[in-house]
Amino acid sequence: MKTEIRFALFLAALQIGATLFAPAASAAAARSPLPDTSKMNVLFIIIEDCYAGVWGSYGNTICQTPNMDRFAQSAVRFDRAYVQAIACNPSRSSFLSGLRPLTSGVWNNGQVMSERLPPGTVTLPEHLKKKGLHTAVIGKFFHTTDYARQQLMAFDRIEHYQPPPGWSGPPPILKFPSEPRAERAPPAKNKKSPEYQAWRRKQSDRYGDSGKAPEAEGDYRIAQTAVALLGDFAKSKQQFFLSVHQSRPHTPLIAPKKYIDMYDPAKIPAPPAPPSSLKGCPYPKRMTGGNPDIFMTGQPTPQQAREAIAAYYACVSFVDDNVGRVLAALDQQGLTDNTIVFVMGDHGFHLGDHGFWSKYSMLEATRRAPLWVRVPGAAGNGRVCREFVEFVDFVPTLGELLGFNVAPNLEGISFAPLLANPDRPWKTAVFQVQTPAEQMVRNQRYSYLEFKDGPVPAALYDLEKDPWEIVNLAEDPAHAKTRTEMAALLKAGWKAALPKR
């Protein structure tokens, strides 16, 4: 068959298809792919230090997460959602302000957000309060209260979280027996002192049975408090914003025994990308030395590694149960159809890949985080979005959904169009900052990390061939052109990667 004839037949087939499907398509277009969301409530569930690959809906076949698997079927699951910084404080400062770390002024855990944000910056809870929502937070939201005193004043209710000085909201909705707090404070201020180091190890560097019943755990109580507040909100019928925290699976990797018992360490595969396989790793010290969160004094044995991953899974399953109770309460109170839900990790975590047991890298395990978004009635619900989104997009996205204006200097864009159509072509790259001298860009095919003062000046990975970022191609002459292109993309910055709308 000649090419022209084949092409003519192809056009004819398209024409038939267009005719056949035209009525359905125009009906779909007539129905808005996103309903009117301006009066909806907003529920945030923020899960600390959460590697995306542990969830069933992200493909994990060992870790049991039935509640979030079910939720994923009713939401858009973002497969390529990236945080803008490598740890809690800078990541949260970014996604709660809509500014990237070099603009928010916060790129590490020591920088006080409220002192460093550009004057006039309005953070998410302040926007929502101004919009008239009843605002409530349960557990950690900004890194610490001290870092965000003024911003936390925007909350009408603060539960399981130290309120800022001068805040005078209602008392706790539920009363729990108080927990001993003495050992939570460090015994010495000098972080290099042996006393501090020993305390830090006890706080963070352990895994296994927590020795507590689930009901006695803070994460469980946070969920119970959320259930109680949702009951209140349903009665008052006031539009609300509620943020619910889960401290797990942040270290220490401890969980009630029934969750630890769910996983046999012998059945956990060894971590991928072992240090011996790495070529040109930009974090050479971390590969063989101690880690900031767990295995602080040195690398684990293979058995300890499997036990720690099993314990991490136990923590995630516990979180899944807690989150499941909150989502069930949303249903039971009749709020599901009128509440936008974001469930997310605040950044990822390395479960032994590269010999890392922490965050603090610009590699995929840290920079990618789990993210599910459910907007009731959105056409994309139940589907997977494989387009790039960044957490810095949250404020503009909620601005579009709820109808509040955001400042023109924000450094993300609303991804609301992806909630209607997850397949729509979107950003071509995502960006991350470790320090002003250490930054990352990843596009569809490559990740490129630059270290102006590092032991390795740059790292380039071909994610199609090497998804675990094992072989650094930055010095490979065959990839010189790609390195130049990726360096140019990093320099051009986020605006160069925006979708055409």
Ligand SMILES: [Ca+2]
């Ligand atoms: Ca964190």
